[in-house]
Amino acid sequence: MTSIHMDTFQRPAPYWLRRAEKCKQAGDLRRAAVLERHAARTDPGYAAGPASYALTLRQLHCYEASNREAFAALAYDPTRVALYGLIGQNMIALGHTQEGLDAFSLYFSAPDGGQAVPAPWDGDVYEMEEAYWEPPVKRRARLNGLMHMILSRMARGDMDGAARALQRARRAPFQAPYARRDELAALWHERAGRPQEALRYVRRALRLRPYDAQLAASAACLLGRLGRTGEAASALTRAAVCAETPADELLVCLASEQLGAHEAARAMLARSLKRCSDRYPVLYDLAVCLLKLGRLEDASGYIHLCRELDPDDVPGEVLFNRVMDMEARALTPEQVRSEAEGVSYYGSMNEEELNRCLKPVTQAVREGPDALAAAMAADAKLRARFLYMLALPTDWPAKLLPSVCAAMPPEEAQRLLRQVLLADPRTSLTKRVAMAMLASMGAPAPYAVWQDGRLGCVDPTQPPPQTASFYQRMITRSLNRAAALAGDGGFVPWALARIRRMSENERFRLVADRRRVWPLALSIRYRWERGLSPQHIDAASLDTRRRRALKGALYILRGLKEEHTYEHH
DSSP: OOOOOOOOOOOOOOHHHHHHHHHTTTTTTHHHHHHHHHHHHHHOOOTTTHHHHHHOOOOOOOOHHOOOHHHHHHHHTOOOOOOHHHHHHHHTTTTOOOHHHHHHHHHSSSOSSOOOOOOOOGGGGOOOOOHHHOOOOOHHHHHHHHHHHHHHHHTOOOOOHHHHHHHHHTTTOOOOOOOHHHHHHHHHHHHHHHHHHHHHHHHHHHHHHHTTTHHHHHHHHHHHTTTHHHHHHHHHHHHHHOSSHHHHHHHHHHHHHTTHHHHHHHHHHHHHHOTTTTOOOHHHHHHHHHHHHOOHHHHHHHHHHHHOTTTTTTTHHHHHHHHHHHHHHHHHHHHHHHHTOOOOTOOOHHHHHHHHHSSHHHHHHHTOOHHHHHHHHHHHHHHHHHHHHSSOHHHSHHHHHHHHHSOHHHHHHHHHHHHHTTSSSOOSHHHHHHHHHHHHHTTOOOOOOOOEEEEEEEEETSOOOSOOHHHHHHHHHHHHHHHHOOOOOHHHHHHHHHHHHHHHHHHHHHHHHEEEEEHHHHHHHHHHTTTTTOOOGGGGGGOOHHHHHHHHHHHHHHHHOOOOOOOOO
C-alpha cells in the first residue's frame, strides 16, 4: 500500500514566514497574508510574525486589521517602536491625522539602537495618501468652538441657547461666508419648525462648498426630511461622486439608507473598490448594500472575500453567519430586503447585532471569571470578542476586568491589559482601570494608550512634562518654515522620516542653522524627490556663506536615502 504523506501543519513560525516571503515575491499577497497569519498564531511571541502580518495587511489596504495586529504585537513587546510608524501610516490612511502624527512622534522620539532600526516599511514612510492631508486653511478656532457649542446645546434640547450661540457665530469677526455655520443654521431652523429658512440656508451651504462630500450627504438627509426629493437625490449623488475618505463613504451609506436610495451607495462603493480592490470596509459595506437591495448571491461573494482577507474581524464574522443563515433558508429578494433593514454598515453595529456578536462572551461570563479566563486561553476568537466588548461604551466590562485578570497568569494578564489600553477608544473608564492594574502588578512603564483622539505613552509614576524642550521647539520651528515653503500636504511625514535618520551631529546642525538655510534645503529636496516644480530661489538674497551652507545641507539630505532592509529580529 502506498503511504500518503500528511502535513500536520506543525511547523515553526520562521518556516511559514519564509514561505510567505516567496508568495510576496510572486505577487500573491493574499496567500502571503494567510501564511503570515498562521505564523503569528503559531508563535505570537515571535516578534517577526505579527509585524510581517500587519505589514501585509496594510499592503492589502486592510488598515483596521493592520492596526489591530500591530497593537497586539506591541502588547507582547512594548519596545518594538518600529510598529508605531506602521500604525501612523494606517491612521493617516483612515483619515485620523492626529493619531497618525502622534504615532510618528513616538517613532521619531524613540532612542536609537535595539528595535529602532529601519523597519521593512520604512522606505514608504513619506509616501502617504496626500488626499487625507487637509490643505492649510485660515484658522477658525473660536468659530469652530461656537459650532461645537451649537451642536451640544441642540443635542440636549436647549434650542434657545443654540440660537444665542448661532447669533454670536454670525457677528464680527465671523461675518465671512462659512458653509458649516449655514449647515447648522439650517438644522436649527428645521427643528424650530421653519422649513423655508432651513431650505435657504442649506442651499447656500451647498453653493459655498459644492465638492464637500460630508456636507452634501448631511444636506441630502435634511432636504429629504423637508420633502425636496429631487434636490435630495442631487445632493446625494454629488456626495457619492465626491466621497474620498472612509468617513465620507460611511456618511454617504447612512444617507442613502435614510433616503432609501441604496443604488447611490452601491455605485460609490463599486467605484471605490476599483481604486482599491482589497479594502475590507468597502467589501463589507458593499455586501450590506447588496443585502438591502435584495441581491443575496452577490452579497455572499463579497462577505466570503471579507472572511478570506480578515477572518479575525468580529463584525465580519457576525455578518458572514447571518448571510449563511439567509442562504440556508433560501429567502426571496423581498425577504432578504426585509431582514437586511436591521443590518448596519461597518463601524455602526446596532443593539441586535451587538447581542448576536457578544453572545458567546455573555455565556462564558455567566459561568464565572475563572471559566471565562480558561475559555479565552483556549479560544482566540473568544478573546477577540471579549476585547471588542471592552471597547463598547458601557461600564460593566470595567468591573469584570479585574476578576478575569486575577484568574490569568501574570504575563497573560499584563498582555490583556496592554491590549485594552490600545483598543478602540470609545470609553476611558476601562482604560483607567487597566492602567491602574498594570501599575499595581509592577509592569514596566511607560504604557502605550489610545484615547480621546490621541495616541501616546503614559508613565503614571512620573509627572507629565510641563513644556517641550528647546531641542524639540527648534526642530518644530524649522519644520513649520519648511512646510510653508514646500506648500504640499505630504511634506511633514517625509521630513519626519528624514530627521529620524539623521545622526545626532546632523540634527544639531539643523537646530543651530545660523544661516537659516535648512527650511529652504528641506523644501528643495522634497520637491525634487516628489517630482514637483522646482523651488523658486531668490539668488540675490544668498551671499557666499549662505550658498555654501545651503550646499552642505543639501549634501546631508541627499545622503539620507531610504534603506530597504527586510531583516526579521
